[in-house]
Amino acid sequence: MKMLIIYGSKHGSTEDVAKKIAAQTSADIVNIEDNQNVDVSMYDTILIGSSIYVGQMNKVLKKYLKSNVDSLKSKNLYLFLCRGQQEPSIEEMVETNIPEYKDLFIGKMDIGGEFRMSSLGFMEKKIIKVVSKGKEQPSIQNDKVDELINQLKNKA
Numbered sequence: 001m002k003m004l005i006i007y008g009s010k011h012g013s014t015e016d017v018a019k020k021i022a023a024q025t026s027a028d029i030v031n032i033e034d035n036q037n038v039d040v041s042m043y044d045t046i047l048i049g050s051s052i053y054v055g056q057m058n059k060v061l062k063k064y065l066k067s068n069v070d071s072l073k074s075k076n077l078y079l080f081l082c083r084g085q086q087e088p089s090i091e092e093m094v095e096t097n098i099p100e101y102k103d104l105f106i107g108k109m110d111i112g113g114e115f116r117m118s119s120l121g122f123m124e125k126k127i128i129k130v131v132s133k134g135k136e137q138p139s140i141q142n143d144k145v146d147e148l149i150n151q152l153k154n155k156a
């Protein structure tokens, strides 16, 4: 199985997870913000990873996915989302962000998220202060990351 991980990350938590998965599965990896002309022809499995901001997947990644449904729909497609909340469901997140992919993912996984306070801007800090008031700080769920890695390895 030749796998490519395509991810979009603003403050690095999605990137760290994508790199961990790549290291453990020997997958190639691309940051969509660095390269939107990804050649997927040599891969049979593609893992998409995105963080969520105000309900939205990474904008560059979304644009890439919408423009490349034809070349991606024949692949074994997986998705992970890095986000502070687990609601709405990951199925709803796909439907609202990338409805073209509604029935295309073999596996979808929420892996938690984290607030990297030192790298957040003023407005971002304000938003999360309001949104997360009284709630526990989110964290990356390593058990979910490991579950996803196992799914991907078993596919090989």
Ligand SMILES: Cc1cc2nc3c(=O)[nH]c(=O)nc-3n(C[C@H](O)[C@H](O)[C@H](O)COP(=O)(O)O)c2cc1C
Pocket: 008, 009, 010, 011, 012, 013, 014, 015, 051, 052, 053, 054, 055, 056, 082, 083, 084, 085, 086, 087, 112, 113, 114, 115, 116, 120, 123, 124, 125, 127, 128
């Ligand atoms: C301004 C802001 C808005 C956010 N909005 C959401 C959201 O709507 N839903 C959610 O589940 N998480 C939300 N989060 C949490 C991020 O998805 C989480 O911090 C994630 O780990 C960020 O990934 P990144 O470090 O790869 O950018 C938000 C975080 C910030 C700072």
